[in-house]
Amino acid sequence: MTTASHDATLRARTEDLAEALALAGTRLDRATAQRVETAVEGVRRRLELGVDHTVVAFAGGTGSGKSSLFNKISRLTFADVGVKRPTTARVTSCSWSDGAEPLLDWIGVDRERRITHSEDLEGDGAAGLAGLVLLDLPDHDSVEPAHREVVDRVLPLVDLLVWVVDPQKYADDALHTGYLRGQVGSESSMVLVLNQVDTVPDSQRENLVEDLGRLLADDGLAGVHVQPVSAKTGEGISRVREILEEACARRSVAAGRAAAELDGAAAALLAQTPADVPWQLDAAVDRELEPVVGATGLDAVASQVGAAVRNGYGMPELPAPDRDTIALSRARWLTRAGAALRPGWQRSLAESVSGADRLRAAVAGALKGVDLDVRGPASSRAMRRAAWAAAAAGLLLVVVGTLAVTAVLEVPGPWDQVLLVVAGLLLVTAVVLTVVRVAMRRRLARRRAAEVARRGREVVREVLVHQLGEPTQRVLVDHRRVRELARSARDLPSSRPLTGALRLPTEGTSSTGAPGEGDRATAST
Known part of the structure; x- marks a missing residue:
């Protein structure tokens, strides 16, 4: 590897560390940040001065x-x-x-x-x-x-x-x-x-x-x-x-020392990002969805909507979410997401996600957009009127038919029997209309209750994603990127130690890699 390629490799590693330092920012402890910054600036200056x-x-x-x-x-x-x-x-x-x-x-x-x-x-x-x-x-x-x-x-x-x-x-x-x-x-x-x-x-x-x-x-x-x-x-x-x-x-000694400085700084940086964090947005949101939904009373309100649709009266309202439950859910979220993080990264995570009060307000605001529709079926009123009319007509004909059969009223036969048959059909129609109307209300009540519960969970999930999930994801993406950059700056082999027994040509040895052919040339000592 030539001196120019040595320099290019060192510059690439240095810039990886510089990017990692900028990305990590205040999430690093002061000693680590200072060490990385010193290494980056030192190697940059050393390369400017040449090797x-x-x-x-x-x-x-x-x-x-x-x-x-x-x-x-x-x-x-x-x-x-x-x-x-x-x-x-x-x-x-x-x-x-x-x-x-x-x-x-x-x-x-x-x-x-x-x-x-x-x-x-x-x-x-x-x-x-x-x-x-x-x-x-x-x-x-x-x-x-x-x-x-x-x-x-x-x-x-x-x-x-x-x-x-x-x-x-x-x-x-x-x-x-x-x-x-x-x-x-x-x-x-x-x-x-x-x-x-x-x-x-x-x-x-x-x-x-x-x-x-x-x-x-x-x-x-x-x-x-x-x-x-x-x-x-x-x-x-x-x-x-x-x-x-x-x-x-x-010639690689200058570059080798610079590489060692980068190795040390990268190792210190990796100590602040010791492992990849096994975390998935959807799974994390799903774990906290039901506890937060429980804090809102959403399912009870959905049941009330269903009852109002069935009964034809009532106007349910969503109460304010329980603050303690929301705060507990947020704390549990931070514990799970930050379990593998160092303190600086945990602090950054806590600062990135919404606080309990803001989260509670966001959940309450989102739920206000859920439609608590308690109206009955569109045909319910017409069917009710038709059922009442059929029942009234049927009862009237029953009276008339009965009077005709008992000869209280003179009705030519066989109309007295016809009146009773028609009265029966009207009463059956009234019953059928009533049953159908009740069934329609119940079916609609179940659908409306399910829709309120479904839509409520959707908006709560959206809040969790925006207020907790996405900020957490950004922090963990930064964490992963810092770790990748630190590994990139570190994961290169080192040169052999000096012993005085080797004579190495200028371009026969890698500053950060394995020795070249010149390493095998031994001088008399």
Whole structure:
């Protein structure tokens, strides 16, 4: 992979993180948001400055000898050593390039603390360190808070971290807890130098290196190279220079460090979006529909509408929904939808959906649009009149026919019998009309009651969708998108750790991928 493609990959990952940060916004905790923002801005600026330089920082605690090591590597006496060292919180730099000034300005190295290495000092040996910018940082464990502030500010800006430790304090908890454990994922951009090995008996050195390796493994750092040296005697100094030469030859180191910063930021972001949220809008609305409907008294009102249609009188009204039931339903909704979310996302969810009072008002307003029609069938009045008329006529004819049959009235036969038959038919018609009319009212009453219940549930469901469902869906879509972007920014393989035993051609290695063919070229050591 070429340098241009390295940059394109890093830019794409950086923009993924930037988009995720903008999308997540205040839903992230402050520390995570700050870390992601720092990584995004740092990598953007580093890419603007280019990756032709390799920025290496010597970091360590008081008395570790990193300033002496700095002077040994640079072959100059420039960094503060001894009693003067704890008095300054400023960074010292040595550059094997004339074009590092903008980079040093960005890092924040004071101009009087910079030196540019001359090839005359090293002759042909300087070519292997071309492009190197070496930094000597203040002690991270200094009693002066300003020293640690400088270290914390500069560490994310460098390409390769060289942690310098000594045999007495290599297990210091402040180093492991405060720094090394936070570098998991950056193994390819980190080396540990165990200085002052001249103070350790030869028989104990191997055990010391193994113990330091075990501590690194406990920190979650796998494969980090540990190099024993003595800045006093010069032992191992050539090996450290070889590591720095490899870093310069491996053009990917700058990109690898930037990639590690993005990995760390993406991991922090994923911790805020730990898993996809199994949530479906329709199922969530369906779970709360009946409880909310119950709070409105909708079914009772629907029954009242049916009774009014059957009886021909009455005017039901929908009461105001019960506030406690609505509030309980909303709380249950938030609990179910936000169960897998981190606190910031839960807070955003609660702020996005409608409050209990607004939800209650929306439900009440929607139900006012439900038609509580208590009118009877359109033909009911006509059928009632017809039934009354038929009944009256039938009764009249019964009286007349009876009088005729009993000879009270003289009616020529057989009309007396005809009158009674017609009277019977009219009375049967009246009964049939009455039965049909009652059946029609009952059928219509059932239909109207069902329609009120159906339509009421429809409008309540619409309210739940608009007031709870859609806001929840937007939050969870953002959550899913942030997670996808964070995974996209993180899910790439890392480079091999530096050991000083490899000579990598400029375009033979991927900054964020597997080593190229040049990784198999081994130099004599």
